[in-house]
Amino acid sequence: MKLKYFTSGIVKENPLLILMIGLCPALATTVSARDGFGMGIAASFVLIASNLVVSLIRRYVPNSIRIPIFIIIISTFVTIIDYVLQAYQPALYSVLGVFVPLIVVNCLILGRAEAFAYHHGVWDSFLDGAGKAVGFTLVLGLMGIIRELFAAGTVFGVAVTPAGYREQPMLFMVFAPGAFLLIGILKSIVNRLTAGKARS
Amino acid sequence: MQLNPGQVFLGALLVNNILLMRFLGLCPFFGVSNAVGTATGMSGAVMFVMLLATWVTWVLFHAVLAPLGLDFLRTAVFILVIASLVQFVEMFLKKNLRALYSSLGIYLPLITTNCAILGVTFLNVDYGFNLLNATIFALGSGLGFGLVIILFAAIRERLADAPISRSLSGYPIAFVAASLVSLAFLGFTGLFGISF
Amino acid sequence: MSATTPQWVQGRFWMVASLVIVCLVAAFSLARVYNATRPVIEQQRIEATNRALAEVLPRATRFEEQVPDTLWYGFDGADEQVGSVIKVSPRGYAGPIEALAGIGQDGRITGIYITSLKETPGLGLKATEPRFRDRFLNRTPEELRLVQDGGSIDAISAATITSRAIADGIREGIESLRHRLPIGAGKSDPPDELDFSDPARPDQP
Numbered sequence: 112m113k114l115k116y117f118t119s120g121i122v123k124e125n126p127l128l129i130l131m132i133g134l135c136p137a138l139a140t141t142v143s144a145r146d147g148f149g150m151g152i153a154a155s156f157v158l159i160a161s162n163l164v165v166s167l168i169r170r171y172v173p174n175s176i177r178i179p180i181f182i183i184i185i186s187t188f189v190t191i192i193d194y195v196l197q198a199y200q201p202a203l204y205s206v207l208g209v210f211v212p213l214i215v216v217n218c219l220i221l222g223r224a225e226a227f228a229y230h231h232g233v234w235d236s237f238l239d240g241a242g243k244a245v246g247f248t249l250v251l252g253l254m255g256i257i258r259e260l261f262a263a264g265t266v267f268g269v270a271v272t273p274a275g276y277r278e279q280p281m282l283f284m285v286f287a288p289g290a291f292l293l294i295g296i297l298k299s300i301v302n303r304l305t306a307g308k309a310r311s
Numbered sequence: 312m313q314l315n316p317g318q319v320f321l322g323a324l325l326v327n328n329i330l331l332m333r334f335l336g337l338c339p340f341f342g343v344s345n346a347v348g349t350a351t352g353m354s355g356a357v358m359f360v361m362l363l364a365t366w367v368t369w370v371l372f373h374a375v376l377a378p379l380g381l382d383f384l385r386t387a388v389f390i391l392v393i394a395s396l397v398q399f400v401e402m403f404l405k406k407n408l409r410a411l412y413s414s415l416g417i418y419l420p421l422i423t424t425n426c427a428i429l430g431v432t433f434l435n436v437d438y439g440f441n442l443l444n445a446t447i448f449a450l451g452s453g454l455g456f457g458l459v460i461i462l463f464a465a466i467r468e469r470l471a472d473a474p475i476s477r478s479l480s481g482y483p484i485a486f487v488a489a490s491l492v493s494l495a496f497l498g499f500t501g502l503f504g505i506s507f
Numbered sequence: 508m509s510a511t512t513p514q515w516v517q518g519r520f521w522m523v524a525s526l527v528i529v530c531l532v533a534a535f536s537l538a539r540v541y542n543a544t545r546p547v548i549e550q551q552r553i554e555a556t557n558r559a560l561a562e563v564l565p566r567a568t569r570f571e572e573q574v575p576d577t578l579w580y581g582f583d584g585a586d587e588q589v590g591s592v593i594k595v596s597p598r599g600y601a602g603p604i605e606a607l608a609g610i611g612q613d614g615r616i617t618g619i620y621i622t623s624l625k626e627t628p629g630l631g632l633k634a635t636e637p638r639f640r641d642r643f644l645n646r647t648p649e650e651l652r653l654v655q656d657g658g659s660i661d662a663i664s665a666a667t668i669t670s671r672a673i674a675d676g677i678r679e680g681i682e683s684l685r686h687r688l689p690i691g692a693g694k695s696d697p698p699d700e701l702d703f704s705d706p707a708r709p710d711q712p
Contacts, residue, residue, distance in 0.1 A: 131338075131341070131482060132338060134334075134337040134338060134341070135334050135335055135336070135337045135338070135426050136334075138334045138337065139333070139334035139335075178394070179391065179394065182387075182390055182391060182394060183387060183391070186386045186387035186390055186391075187387065189386050190383055190384075190385075190386045190387065193386065194383070209430055209433050209434060209437065212385070212386045212429075212433055213335075213426045213429060213430055213433070215386055215390050215429070216390065216423075216424045216425070216426045216429050217426075218338060218424050221424060286493075286497060287331055287332050287334070287493040287496075287497065288490040288491070288493045288494040288497065289490070290334070290490075291486050291487070291489040291490035291493055292486070292487060292490040294486050295482075295483045295484070295485075295486030295487040295489075295490065296483070298482050298483045298486060299478045299479045299483035300478075302477070302478040302479070302480075302481070302482075302483060303478035306477060306478060
């Protein structure tokens with residue numbers, strides 16, 4: 112029954128659409144499908160790795176200084192992914208920019224370390240981290256796909272709309288207002304679905 | 312090449328507003344923009360810590376990390392500096408300035424994970440600002456944060472009384488409102504040729 | 508915590524020691540990662556520059572850096588100089604744009620290449636597409652202004668600031684480095700060039 116740690120992160124406790132955390136990268140970096148998924152994967156790496164390490168050493172972390180220790184662990188993994196992306200995915204890195212080091216203040220990651228990994232075993236913490244990571248990445252990727260589709264007429268750089276549309280696409284979606292509007296629409300759909308569930 | 316401080320200020324305040332254009336600090340933005348009072352308190356705390364954090368991290372980066380070739384510790388050092396700064400400010404206010412503490416105090420713990428602060432300190436380094444421009448940038452960003460969050464709180468106070476369908480009420484309508492406000496800020500694009 | 512937590516973990520000594528250990532392990536592993544990735548990052552940068560140089564001055568097979576990271580001379584197979592490449596970083600709409608421009612010996616643009624830009628994603632990115640870059644081909648530096656500024660470069664629709672930053676940036680870059688550019692044996696006559704070029708652009712080899 113431990114599997115629920117994994118699945119709850121994808122739907123019932125989806126970090127972005129239910130818990131509403133990690134909004135900054137979700138809005139700033141989802142300008143295309145590749146960038147959305149890229150950001151999601153980078154944050155996922157940090158989330159899963161920090162959950163693993165925190166749960167591994169949790170018995171030896173003094174209560175009073177646990178937060179600084181978590182922050183050091185998280186920032187180490189953030190810096191690792193920062194350099195790895197710079198070295199092997201420079202094009203993606205140039206888009207994500209400052210949002211890669213800013214993964215360190217993504218409330219999701221410190222929150223899971225504090226609320227879950229500090230009290231649970233390694234395997235459970237991995238499932239929890241992986242579930243939240245998948246839930247986070249899927250929403251980022253979805254937003255990237257939708258925004259790229261509207262603003263460029265492509266998905267993952269592959270043209271999917273007629274050439275006429277790509278000539279004059281709906282650029283609005285790539286700007287800040289488009290990002291806010293899209294997450295508002297997504298959240299209202301989620302509200303609608305969950306409200307229906309509560310009634311039945 | 313150093314930018315003119317006036318441009319840095321207006322750029323940070325309006326053209327590339329930290330909340331609406333750079334998407335930094337959105338969690339507190341939607342979290343505390345329910346009422347004008349809390350929004351004012353939060354933005355005061357953010358402005359204060361942003362300025363302090365900028366000074367400390369700027370000096371630390373240019374005097375210690377960069378000369379020693381320890382750039383790779385930047386993320387870890389900056390976040391630790393901000394976390395301990397917040398703690399320190401909280402203790403100091405509690406002891407010496409009770410009045411200020413009672414208005415800003417409850418927002419301080421939330422600031423450590425506010426990406427606006429850390430984001431501004433990173434951007435100061437990335438843009439290669441000197442200390443004057445870094446200070447101006449922090450000031451402009453902090454004021455820009457306050458301006459938008461207070462404006463937005465006023466909008467949300469009205470939204471609270473508006474008849475909104477159930478699936479849109481709460482976050483969704485706030486996002487839609489933010490979309491419209493940021494559309495307005497998009498109009499500042501290219502103001503006075505500011506473009507950083 | 509759980510029952511297996513030893514007593515000494517909550518003690519004062521371990522409080523300091525654990526922080527020190529965590530910091531040391533973190534710093535050590537970061538140093539390892541940094542040292543492992545730095546050469547790759549450096550290599551990427553060099554390769555990207557070389558690709559861009561070849562792109563803007565296609566006739567050249569070999570480049571010599573004259574001013575570090577700012578000016579290169581390009582030579583062909585016969586070791587004859589065929590042009591120069593300058594790097595400019597004008598300020599765009601959302602941040603600095605870095606662009607390379609190739610200039611032939613006749614003073615005309617042989618190509619431009621945007622190496623980095625933090626413009627509005629999607630819009631600004633159009634500046635990196637050939638459709639925009641080709642608008643610079645064979646222009647003289649004096650022509651490098653937007654049409655609405657009295658030049659001959661059509662701006663990207665909805666990205667005027669980016670377009671202007673690139674056009675003006677390259678023109679100003681060429682002007683400031685003019686003394687180092689072996690254009691027309693150093694005796695170029697701008698008005699003549701303008702008259703000559705406007706009716707029909709001569710073909711670029």
